[in-house]
Amino acid sequence: MRIGILNSGGDCPGLNAVIHGVVGAASKLGWEVIGFRDGFEGLLPPGDYQVIEPEDTVGILKLGGTILGTTNKGHFASKVGEGSKEEIAARVIDKVSRTMKQLEIRALIVVGGDGSMTTAWHLYQAGFPVIGVPKTIDNDLQATAMTFGFDSAVNCVVDAMDRLHTTAVSHKRVMVVETMGRNAGWIALWGGIAGGANVILLPEIEFSLDKVAEHIKEREARGHHSSMVVVAEGARTPCGDLVTQEHGMTSDGTLGGIGIYVAAELEKRTGKDTRACTLGHLQRGGAPTSLDRILGARFGVKAVKLAEEGRFGRMVSYQAYKVGSASIDKAINKLRTVDPQGEIIETARAIGICMGD
Ligand code: F6P
Secondary structure, three states, X not given: OEEEEEEOOOOOOOHHHHHHHHHHHHHHOOOEEEXXXXXHHHHOOOOOEEEEOHHHHOOOOOOOOOXXXXXXXXXXXXXXXXXXXXXXXXXXXXXXXXXXXXXXXXXXXXXXXXXXXXXXHHHHHOOOOEEEEEEOXXXXXXXXXXXXXXXXXXXXXXXXXXXXXXXXXXXXXXXXXXXXXXXXXXXXXXXXXXXXOOEEEOOOOOOOHHHHHHHHHHHHHOXXXXXXEEEEOOOOOOOOOXXXXXXXXXXXXXXXXXXXXXXXXXHHXXXXXXXXXXXXXXXXXXXXXHHHHHHHHHHHHHHHHHHHOOOOOEEEEEEOOEEEEEEOHHHXXXXXXXXXXXXXXXXXXXXXXXXXX
């Protein structure tokens, strides 16, 4: 028996832990694992792949990135923004079929986020034996309480905030920290609470810069001369605009810059020296936290179990501390965003964090 695995979409700490889990569990069953390189692209004939032997996985559990490479571009894009879907071209499906037959792949484990799970679901519906594993630092997939990679990203934010806090205090400044989080503010929310933010701005909650400035001035009046503001990259300006990177660097609407915008506006309104720091891809790089190492390995082992049971079209999911599974289509119809009335927001407000509204 031979199974395949691929990573797709943006990379994320814990991908190698999943590979380790898959190869470990598969080898116990006497199965061979083929790793496709650079996401779904590796499935295109003649196939870009490597056999992953258990020895190849020695020491990779704790490594960031992915030994297989990944891409969020190519022939398999099946989701263009939230909600709008595209069919994968029939000739691409035929090519996948050729590779799968030629290599005699009996199960294909797809490790990815919302876009990749949409592609996985299309392939499953086209008759391929697909199993999904939920990955994204943004933590915005439905049908799982947590994706691996999220905890590592949150830890990166907290580490950065601890550093930025000491310099903010020394200079009596406002420090604006921009996190990733395209459609959902989970990283900003968790990172902000754990890192001691005074203000957190999310895509899910419309904010007023005047209210944020007022909060900072009130803190000033109480003798707190520095303030920490966390903003998710997908938070919209009060005019409803997303801020994207320009200067010719990207043409595909890569987010980035809301932190600089918020910092400039707050400096105007408060008169306080304000600086912005965009954490960007630091949040995606580096070694996974212990939680993501364990989640990744557990998810990988569960994916092989689903393959053994022939439960294709399922995605590994994490609910109430247990690893189970859900139909892949339950994960892709809608993103899992922060509930503005939810308990975590209530907690943030209760401990004095201004949400900008
Ligand atoms: O989806 C995860 C994510 O990290 C988003 O938060 C971010 O907007 C995006 O990936 C950046 O992707 P890229 O690798 O294209 O810069």
